[in-house]
Amino acid sequence: MIRPEFSNCLSRVIENPKATETDLIFLLDTINQKEQDLLFTEAARIRNQYCGARMILRGLVEFSSYCGNSCFYCGLNRTNSRAERYRLSPDQIVESARLVWNAGIKTIVLQSGEDGMEAQVIADVVYRIKAEHDMAITLSVGERPRKDYALWKDAGADRYLLRFESTNPELYASLHNGRTLETRLQCLDTLQELGYQTGSGFMVGTPGQTLEIIAQDIRFLAQKNYDMIGIGPFIPHPDTPLRNAPAGDIHLTLRAVALIRLTSRNAWLPATTAVGSLDRDYRVDALQAGANVLMPNFSPLDVKRKYGIYPGKRCVTETTADTDSMEDLARAAGLTLDYSRADTLK
C-alpha cells in the first residue's frame, strides 16, 4: 500500500524540483516496494519528458592507474602498494578513441587517477583525437590548476567529470586524505566558468553518511545545474582504510538516482559501473529509476583489471564493449539506444 503522505510528498517534488530537504529525506527513507516502484516510474516519466526515452552511450578509456592522491575508499590511492600501475601512451589512447569511433559512439571519456601527467601531453592527445574524429571528449583526471583546465578546453575538450563525493565538509575530510571540499568545489566552479559541460556526483553509503547529507547533496546538484551527474554505491576495497566498512545499499542508491532525476530533470545520468558490479547487475534497475547513460569500457583488455578503484568491477574480462548487450539493456529498460554526442540539454 502506498501511504497518502508518500504520494503527496512525491507530487510536491514533481511539481517543484527545488525540493525541500525534509521531503527528500522522507522519499529516500521508504523501503515499501510499491512506494519505490511509484518513485521509479515517475522518475522514468520525467526522464522521458526532458531527455527522451533513450539511452546514450559514452566510450570510457581509463588511461592511467597512477594516482598521487590517497582517497581512503579507493584502491588506486597512492599508498596501496598492491595496486598494479599502468599508463597508456598517447598513441594507445588515440587508438582507443578509434575503437570508440568505429563502434559508432560519438563521445569518449578519458579517465585516470591524479597521475600528474604533463598538461601539454593531455592537450596533445585531445587535439589529435579531435583532428581525427568529430566526437565529444570528456576528461576526468581530477583536481588541476585552472591553467590546465583552460589549456585542455582550448585543445578541444568539451566536458569534464569531477565528483565531489560529499558536500558535507566533515564527511568529505573523512574520505579524502589532506584534501578539502573547498578546493574540490572551486575546481568544479572553474570548469563551469571555462565553459565545460560539467559532471559531478557522489557515493551512497560511505561511512558516516546520513539521509540528511544525501538530501543536501541532491539539492546541491540541482542548484549547480550540472550537465551530467554520476552516483553509485560505496564498495569497500580490501586494500584501503575503509576495507571493513559495509557496502552502500543499492536500493537507497536507486532511490537517490530517481530523486536526482526529479530534481535535476535534464541532466545526463549514467547507470554507473559500480551499480553493475554488486551481487547482481543493477544497471537496468538504474535505467528504470531515471538513468539514461551507459559507459562501455574501451580500455585495452590487459589493463582493465588494473583500474581497481573498487573490487569486483564488471567489464574487466570483456574483450570489447559489447553493443549487442547494450541494446539488450536499453530494451529491457524500455529505451532506445542512442549513439549521438548527446551534448548538454541545459
Ligand code: SF4
Ligand atoms: S578516487 Fe581518484 S583521486 Fe582518489 S585515490 Fe582514487 S583515483 Fe586517486
